[in-house]
Amino acid sequence: MKEFVKHSEAYAGRPTLNFMKIFYGGSYGLVFNDDSFWNSQKRFTLHVLRDFGFGKLALQETIIDQANQMTKVLKELNGKPIDMTKILANVTGNIIYQLTFGWTVSLESDYTMNIRNQIFEVLDILFHPIGWLCEIWEGFKILDPLFNQVMKKLLEKNDSVLNEIKKEIKRHRETIDYNSEPRDYIDAFLMEQRRQKGENELHGEWSDLQLIGAIYDLFLAGTEAMRCEVYS
Known part of the structure; x- marks a missing residue:
């Protein structure tokens, strides 16, 4: 145990998964990224999220607003039974959207x-x-027809999620003011990307692939929270 503590960096790696290449185009993101920039990206993300109130009282306003909206919806039902799955998913998802995208959705929206x-x-x-x-080996994808094209169908769904993220990144690029304070996580990343001269990088720490992977991982964290909320 002493050896692990003393040389913690040597044992702090992340598993290298073939699916990261399939899902993101490489080992990007905040969870399974084992590249040299994993620690700096983790610190950057935590710093940005804290600036926007994550783990602080500042985020309480968003949480209270979502709670008030949920209370209003429930009161309007006048005691009628309702499946809370969508409402709870939107309440939880809106916290992630506010921090990452700078907007929220209606509690009755199907987006989340x-x-x-x-x-x-x-x-x-x-x-x-x-x-x-x-x-085990990415080449085994050729066997997908034997499994009723399961891989193909799920990759299409994965592409759908990626396209939503790319659409938001594009929208932010078109509206960002690099001379102002960042509005959300995407703005903060794009500003740092410009400072690091990574705007034209296809791969690497400040590439769009890393931004996409990071947002996807934040989505994963949010959806796992939704699962816990709904089934707890």
């Missing part, structure tokens, strides 16, 4: 449930036989 279901279905591939095979 669509994203949530797509991510859950994508994660299911990790427990499917074709998923195990592809984790």
Whole structure:
């Protein structure tokens, strides 16, 4: 144990998964990224999220607002039974959206449930036989027809999630003011990307692939929180 503590950096790696290449185009993001920049990206993300109130009283306003909206919706039902899954998913998801995208959705919106279901279905591939095979060797994708094109279908859902993220990044690039304070996580990353001269990088710490991977991981964290809220 003393050896682990003394040389913690030597044992602090993350598993290298073939699925990161399949999902993101490489080992990017905040969870399974084992590249040299994993620690700095983790610190950057925590710093940005804290600046926007994560773990602080400043975020309480957003949480209280979401709670008030949920209370209003429930009162309007006048005691009628309701499936709370979508409402709870939106309440939880809106915290992530506010920090990451700078906006929230209506509690009656299907946006969060669509994203949530797509991510859950994508994660299911990790427990499917074709998923195990592809984790051993990516070339096993050629066997997908034997499994009723499971991999192809789930990658289409994964692409749908990625396209939502790319759309938000594009919107931010078109509206960002580099001389002002960042509005959210994407703004903060794009500003740092410009400072690091990484705007034209196809790969690396300040590439769009890393931004996409980081947002995807924040989505994963949010959807896992949704799962706990709904089924606890």
